Amino acid sequence: MNDMTKMGWFVRHVKIALAIAILCFCIGQITAIPQQDYTLYGTATLEGTVLTAQDGAVISLAVDGVELESYTMGDIPGTDYYVLKVPLDSDPGVTTVAQEGDTAYIYINGTAINEGPQIIGAPSTTARFDISAIAAISASIFQDNFDNYITGTFPSSGGWQLIYSGYGKSFQIVDNTQCVSAPNSLKLEVGSDCTAKAYHQLNQTPNLVSYVADVMVRQQPESSVQDYGNVSLALSNPNIVSEDRIGQVTFDHAENRAIQPGNIPYNFGVWYHINVTVDMKKRVYDVFVDDQLVASRINMGGTGNYTGFCVEAGNNTQVWVDNIKVVASGADMITVDSGGGADYTHIQDAVDNARSGSTIKVLSGTYNEHVLITKPLKLIGASRNITIIDGGGTGECVHVTADNVEISGFTIKNSTYGLYLDSSNNCILDNNIICSCGIHLSSSHNNVISDNEIVENDMGVSLSDSNNNLIYHNNFIDNSEQAYDNTGTNSWDNGPTEGGNYWSDRSCIGNPSDGSLPYSIDTDSIDRYPFQDPNRW
Known part of the structure; x- marks a missing residue:
């Protein structure tokens, strides 16, 4: 073979090799086109x-x-x-x-x-x-924490009207000696056989409405129990003679001193958080005291409507009110009571018949069922100690396949999974007791798990292919395996100030601890600021 032949052979093979390389490169790029x-x-x-x-x-x-x-x-x-x-x-x-x-x-x-x-x-x-x-978030109509008024004066500059002045307008004032949100609250004070009433007109009066307020009551020092004063909150129309009280809650001073409806005992000098939800079409309302459902589907009677919100004190009474808020609800309110007397006796029936964005309030009792949630809604138990969902040892107690679901106020027990989020995002799981089951997230993102008691489960909380979830302020107690996370993209604490969770198998110092003794869930998943003691957040 002469030199020219050798050169031709070399060039041909270089071209072939180059063509093969280009073809392989193109094939490799096909999957990324x-x-x-x-x-x-x-x-x-x-x-x-x-x-x-x-x-x-x-x-x-x-x-x-x-x-x-x-x-x-x-x-x-x-x-x-x-x-x-x-x-x-x-x-x-x-x-x-x-x-x-x-x-x-x-x-x-x-x-x-x-x-x-x-x-x-x-x-x-x-x-x-x-x-x-249908939006699940309520729209604010009115709110006032009384922090922007001059103390010692009535807040008329904020639209409040003093309908009755008790034993003098100078006693119905913005006060800085008692409050929930510093520095001020509204104080009404009356003597024997008189009434003080503060009223604020609302610019909307929807059929589905809620109001909340923090309330503290005291009896006048010189009065006796026989004076039987009272304090009431309500939506009302003070411009008509026979005034309808819509969604009224009363603090009675009688010998069996109690918040009505619900007959809940209360103490003088203690703040109580009142939350009332009203359905004007059905003319019924529900009452929560300190976030516990105490009275459901109370019949209001009458036919009148409301124009505003009022606070009233009568007969030797002092009352402080703070953080008043009135909101229009964008969805239905539904109640469940296993003993009857509510809209439904089974949670699943309520879920099936609810519109997206509804709030389902479940009264105390044991509900032996498996609940499937396929739409955005709130499922709220009366109290996590007395509102129980029992899965009977199989399946999922609550299986969620929708976004924007909130589940709060239950004991959930006795199933394969207690709470199972299945491709569900932006959900809130809070204030529940989880035992003999556990919480599992699969392909679920941007959810919050907080303030839960997670006790004696085979697996406390497990996250599979789920990202950007926040898990903090939970008690993990005596679970066979406390937690599992295969992504490393979730947060098991909310920073050094709010901290992470309590783990029964981790000793540390501080509530929260300083980060020197983090709790390891998996290789890339760490609670950096665990708590020394349960419930100390």
Whole structure:
């Protein structure tokens, strides 16, 4: 072989090798080629109103807790439809786009749609999908903590009216000697056989409404128990002779001193947190005292409406009121009582018949059932010590497949999983007792687990393929395995000030501790600031 022949042979083989290299490179890149968008469009309905281009509502779509696309109504001129162009990529390692077959969650102004999660379709395809949502968050109508008034004066500058002045206007004042939120509260004071009444008109009077207030009552020092004074809170209309008291709560001073309705004993000089929810269409209301449901579906009678909120004190009484708030509820209020007398006797029946965004209040009792929640709602027990969901040793006590669900105030026990979040985001699990079952999250993101008693489970809390969850202020006590987290992206404490959790198998100093003795859940999952003692947050 001469030199020219050798050179030709070499060039041919170099070209072949180069071609093979280029082909291999191209094949390797095929899996990462961006694909054409998948398009969703249709009408969007919020609170029963079909949105138009002029409303400016935001429609967003998320996969695995990451928002991939959003559309503001009116972005595309000439259409009242929303249009979501979802970016796709065939490479599963690209987290900023979707893949065909992914589960997507859609929101209207941050509220999950009623229709549930949707499956991403093929590239270059278009699908019409009409969506709707009912906001679960209440809208504030009025609130006042009395901190912006001059002490020693009546807060008329804030719209308050003194309907009755007791034994003198100078005694009905903003006061800085007692308060819940510093520095002030409203004080009403009356002597024998007289009444003081403060009233604030509201600019909205919805059919579904709630009010909250912190209240402290004292009897005048010179009076005796026979004086039988009282304090009341209510929505009312003081401009009519036979005034209807809507959602009234009364602190009676009789010998069996009690908060009514509910007949809850109270002490002079102690603050109580009152929360009342009113349904004007059904003319019934529920009463919570210190976050415990004490009276449900109380019949108000009458036919009148309300125009404002009032506080009234009568007969040798002092009362301080702080942190008043009136809110319009955007959804139904439903009650459950295993003994009857409420809307339903089973939790699942209430869930099945609730609208998205409803609040379901469960009275004390034992509920032997498995609850499946597929829509945004609040499930609130009367008290976690006396409101029990028992799974009978199988399945999940409460299985959640929706976003924006809150579960609070229960003992949940005796099942494979007590609380199971299944591809559910932005949920709150708080103030529950979890025993003989545990809490499990699967592909669930941005949830909060707090103030729970997690006791004697095979597995306390386990997180699988779930990101950006916050788990803090829980008591982990004597679980066979306290916790499991396979991602390392969740937070097991809320920083050095608020701290993390109490772990029965960890000794540390401080509530919270200083970070020198963290608690290890897994290699990348750590509670940096565990508590020395339970319930010390």
